[in-house]
Amino acid sequence: MALGINYDSAGNSKSFMGFVKFNAKAGRITRRDRDNGENTDVDITRSFKAVMDVENIEHGWMDFDTGGAPSMILVHNNEVLPAKPSDKHRKGFRIVLKLSKENGGDIRELSSHAASFSRGLDKLHDDYLAGAKNNAGKVPVVVLNEPIPIVTGDGVKKQTNYAPSFEIVGWVKRPDDLQYQPRTASASAPASLDDEEEIPVKRAPPSTGSTRAAAPVARQVADDEDFG
Amino acid sequence: MDNPFETHGLEHLSPSSCNLFIGSPAMFVLEKLLKRRSPVGCAAHRGTSVEDGVVAGLSGSTDQEAVDVAKKKFASLTVMSGDPRKEKEEGAIADFVKMGLSELRSYGQPTSFQGKIEYKVDGLLVPLIGFYDMEWADHGILIDLKTSHALPSKISTNHARQVALYCAARSGNLDARLCYVTPKKVAVYKLENIRQHVEALGTIALTIQRFLSISKDPHELASLVVPDVDSFYFSDPLARQAAFETWKL
Numbered sequence: 001m002a003l004g005i006n007y008d009s010a011g012n013s014k015s016f017m018g019f020v021k022f023n024a025k026a027g028r029i030t031r032r033d034r035d036n037g038e039n040t041d042v043d044i045t046r047s048f049k050a051v052m053d054v055e056n057i058e059h060g061w062m063d064f065d066t067g068g069a070p071s072m073i074l075v076h077n078n079e080v081l082p083a084k085p086s087d088k089h090r091k092g093f094r095i096v097l098k099l100s101k102e103n104g105g106d107i108r109e110l111s112s113h114a115a116s117f118s119r120g121l122d123k124l125h126d127d128y129l130a131g132a133k134n135n136a137g138k139v140p141v142v143v144l145n146e147p148i149p150i151v152t153g154d155g156v157k158k159q160t161n162y163a164p165s166f167e168i169v170g171w172v173k174r175p176d177d178l179q180y181q182p183r184t185a186s187a188s189a190p191a192s193l194d195d196e197e198e199i200p201v202k203r204a205p206p207s208t209g210s211t212r213a214a215a216p217v218a219r220q221v222a223d224d225e226d227f228g
Numbered sequence: 229m230d231n232p233f234e235t236h237g238l239e240h241l242s243p244s245s246c247n248l249f250i251g252s253p254a255m256f257v258l259e260k261l262l263k264r265r266s267p268v269g270c271a272a273h274r275g276t277s278v279e280d281g282v283v284a285g286l287s288g289s290t291d292q293e294a295v296d297v298a299k300k301k302f303a304s305l306t307v308m309s310g311d312p313r314k315e316k317e318e319g320a321i322a323d324f325v326k327m328g329l330s331e332l333r334s335y336g337q338p339t340s341f342q343g344k345i346e347y348k349v350d351g352l353l354v355p356l357i358g359f360y361d362m363e364w365a366d367h368g369i370l371i372d373l374k375t376s377h378a379l380p381s382k383i384s385t386n387h388a389r390q391v392a393l394y395c396a397a398r399s400g401n402l403d404a405r406l407c408y409v410t411p412k413k414v415a416v417y418k419l420e421n422i423r424q425h426v427e428a429l430g431t432i433a434l435t436i437q438r439f440l441s442i443s444k445d446p447h448e449l450a451s452l453v454v455p456d457v458d459s460f461y462f463s464d465p466l467a468r469q470a471a472f473e474t475w476k477l
Binding site: 025026027028030041043045046147149159162205206207208209210211212213214215216 | 331364366368369381383385388401402406415417418419420422423424425428
């Protein structure tokens with residue numbers, strides 16, 4: 001449990017970078033692209049490969065149910081956890097990554113307060129700490145294996161969520177555009193979303209979906225040169 | 229407790245039967261309980277035919293071969309049809325198939341087509357069954373193909389429930405999508421809130437069960453509903469006649 005959760009301090013962060021989203025209910029990861037004002041979620045579950053800035057994972061408090069931009073209060077993982085800003089905020093993590101060229105090649109953030117996501121991220125962090133000793137100054141190249149189903153509850157409350165199964169497949173020199181920069185405002189990626197693990201209170205009919213989906217891309221072989 | 233489905237000769241429910249109950253309880257009674265089947269319209273046959281053509285195309289056939297498969301299927305399904313829309317639908321088959329393939333060829337060859345699913349709902353005395361259109365297990369994607377002459381801007385609720393059920397029955401880890409095809413446009417939408425849509429379908433199925441439990445006599449159940457004879461459910465003259473004979477309306 002390298003990403004301990006017993007912290008108690010405050011901080012703020014702000015981000016307008018693009019994002020990838022891990023859907024804990026489906027165990028899938030998508031890249032949100034925006035073109036001509038239209039959002040498209042590209043499923044990159046099977047092809048996911050990225051340099052992930054595990055060293056600089058941020059932790060803190062997140063509220064995605066704001067009706068607008070999510071509210072996040074985050075600090076670097078070596079700082080103490082900020083004070084919880086409201087009852088609606090839940091503990092979560094954010095990590096910045098650089099996708100492989102085949103997945104878009106750009107810098108994105110991945111954030112979630114789903115417990116199953118945190119579980120997968122914590123395992124990645126453990127693996128990072130173990131491997132970093134022999135890879136000083138480098139950052140890990142990470143792929144996503146089959147997600148791990150986590151069943152909770154009984155009866156009508158029984159549900160299955162998925163923990164991401166990240167695997168470090170290599171280490172590369174830190175890309176020039178993947179530098180940690182603490183963000184100081186209180187909001188994050190405007191369109192970022194998260195998936196609750198608890199059965200949500202029904203306040204409105206569920207949406208059906210109007211986001212266009214692109215064809216899948218094939219998984220590529222690990223290659224240090226992908227990240228420039 | 230007696231099984232009311234057994235009483236009324238129903239072995240299962242499906243997304244389409246649930247949607248029928250929602251859209252027209254009277255037609256549900258007419259078809260499922262009084263066993264008076266209405267003719268299938270050419271629009272429904274178009275969907276079946278286009279799907280066959282697209283499947284052929286994704287299985288290695290050229291666009292033209294796929295169109296031929298679809299046209300042949302449509303001809304066989306509508307050979308006895310008196311539907312005035314037959315000619316229009318027939319003329320659009322080729323464009324539907326080509327448009328669908330233009331989008332779905334990039335997914336590669338599906339790993340399975342027309343797979344049967346079965347899903348059990350707590351408290352429901354029959355299973356929900358259905359058949360999904362196509363799945364790419366290597367990508368974890370399941371797609372249902374829908375044809376229409378107008379491209380919708382989002383997934384309809386009925387379609388969402390239908391595909392959510394397939395997804396729930398297959399694997400909670402599937403990326404479910406709806407591919408809407410018109411003769412000129414195509415759009416693939418990602419299905420959201422799968423769990424809630426499956427729950428909704430379960431609620432609807434249990435409502436049907438309660439309705440069937442009211443009486444073992446289908447005519448008594450018919451007396452509890454009234455047909456909207458202006459709806460498309462009764463647009464076919466035979467369906468309209470059946471409604472008149474049953475309800476005197």
